[in-house]
Amino acid sequence: MIRNITIIGLGVIGGSLGMALKKKKPEIKVCGIDTRQEVLGEAVARKAIDWGTLHFEAAVRDAEVIFLATPMTAMPVVCQEIVPFLKPGTIITDVGSTKRYIVNTLQEILPPTVQFVGGHPMAGSEKGGLQGAHELLFENAAYILTPTLKTSSNAMETVKQLVQDVGAKVILLSPEEHDRKVAAVSHLPHLVASALVSTVGELEEREKGYFALAAGGFRDSTRIAASNSEMWCDIFLQNEKALLPLVRGFRESLERLEKYIEEKNAQALLEMLRQSRLWREGLPTGLKGIVPQLHEAVVIVPDRPGIIAELSNLLGEQGINISDIEIQPVREDDGGIIRFGFIREEWRNQAVEILQTKGFPVRKTGV
Numbered sequence: 001m002i003r004n005i006t007i008i009g010l011g012v013i014g015g016s017l018g019m020a021l022k023k024k025k026p027e028i029k030v031c032g033i034d035t036r037q038e039v040l041g042e043a044v045a046r047k048a049i050d051w052g053t054l055h056f057e058a059a060v061r062d063a064e065v066i067f068l069a070t071p072m073t074a075m076p077v078v079c080q081e082i083v084p085f086l087k088p089g090t091i092i093t094d095v096g097s098t099k100r101y102i103v104n105t106l107q108e109i110l111p112p113t114v115q116f117v118g119g120h121p122m123a124g125s126e127k128g129g130l131q132g133a134h135e136l137l138f139e140n141a142a143y144i145l146t147p148t149l150k151t152s153s154n155a156m157e158t159v160k161q162l163v164q165d166v167g168a169k170v171i172l173l174s175p176e177e178h179d180r181k182v183a184a185v186s187h188l189p190h191l192v193a194s195a196l197v198s199t200v201g202e203l204e205e206r207e208k209g210y211f212a213l214a215a216g217g218f219r220d221s222t223r224i225a226a227s228n229s230e231m232w233c234d235i236f237l238q239n240e241k242a243l244l245p246l247v248r249g250f251r252e253s254l255e256r257l258e259k260y261i262e263e264k265n266a267q268a269l270l271e272m273l274r275q276s277r278l279w280r281e282g283l284p285t286g287l288k289g290i291v292p293q294l295h296e297a298v299v300i301v302p303d304r305p306g307i308i309a310e311l312s313n314l315l316g317e318q319g320i321n322i323s324d325i326e327i328q329p330v331r332e333d334d335g336g337i338i339r340f341g342f343i344r345e346e347w348r349n350q351a352v353e354i355l356q357t358k359g360f361p362v363r364k365t366g367v
Ligand SMILES: NC(=O)c1ccc[n+]([C@@H]2O[C@H](COP(=O)([O-])OP(=O)(O)OC[C@H]3O[C@@H](n4cnc5c(N)ncnc54)[C@H](O)[C@@H]3O)[C@@H](O)[C@H]2O)c1
Pocket: 008, 009, 010, 011, 012, 013, 014, 033, 034, 035, 036, 039, 069, 070, 071, 072, 074, 078, 095, 096, 097, 098, 120, 121, 122, 123, 124, 125, 126, 127, 128, 129, 130, 228, 231
């Protein structure tokens, strides 16, 4: 039985792992380490860890399992720092978004007396740091583990069990297959979202008034472009081999669309749009999804002080947890729009009912 777990890096992923572990396995003592002192106190207050330290030796000497949840560029350095303090048999797993480079590099650094398993939760948030963390982040999310010939079955079983304990579904892939498939469903979408925002952002720079019109379409397709730029820079450069062919494939899809529009070829255009819709509708629903989404509701509210508190109190009183809130521009006297995001669909449906009963125009959006 695992008694001591250490999480290195208490941001969105490390913080969420700690919260989920503390919730589901309160008997496990979770230690957290981060380079930023202020994060440690906050992590204890948010019940992500039992105790925190800035010192590697104190953090890892009693750990049976260590989760590496720092930016990927820091992982090799962190491993070198902790090696002298690890007891034999310690299991180390990382949460990095690419696997071939990370697994090869960390397996080289770590001694044979410790056991390493590569991992990657397919859940996250565009909000960086502990404030983006949530105890339900991994609920029903795919969590990829990437064993190699060097991975011991004991380490695999232990990490697999912990991943299931935090509510995620384990998927086993080789590091290479991971990078190829995740490049398509995570890395390419991010690149495209950033390119889309850049295209419109440059128009906005030349002539104001584009962003003010952005509704669900632009917002839904570009949410991830607001994520941590350093993390995405690491991902794109580390997974260049799998990503670049997909960028070329995407360019070809764009060119086909461009050609069909130029040729006014409605039949080919419709066929491509229909096929995309069918594929999109076929995304698995049992899992949180390839891109975890919140269940959303949009409320039209009057422009008056205290309206946000009023709405959140109405929902909070019924035990409904708001995971995301976005206020779209409010014009004086005309009121505005608030988008609420909920992790659970039943919370979104209850919220819609409550707000409707109170007379607010409200509708469901997104998933
Ligand atoms: N954010 C996502 O959507 C997501 C999803 C899956 C996997 N990941 C992976 O998870 C890892 C962490 O990402 P995140 O989004 O949680 O980042 P984050 O920026 O929210 O948190 C990283 C934390 O690590 C700390 N840190 C940095 N260097 C450190 C060091 N040397 N020692 C100890 N702590 C250190 C930072 O202070 C910060 O608190 C990355 O490797 C990323 O590839 C991220």
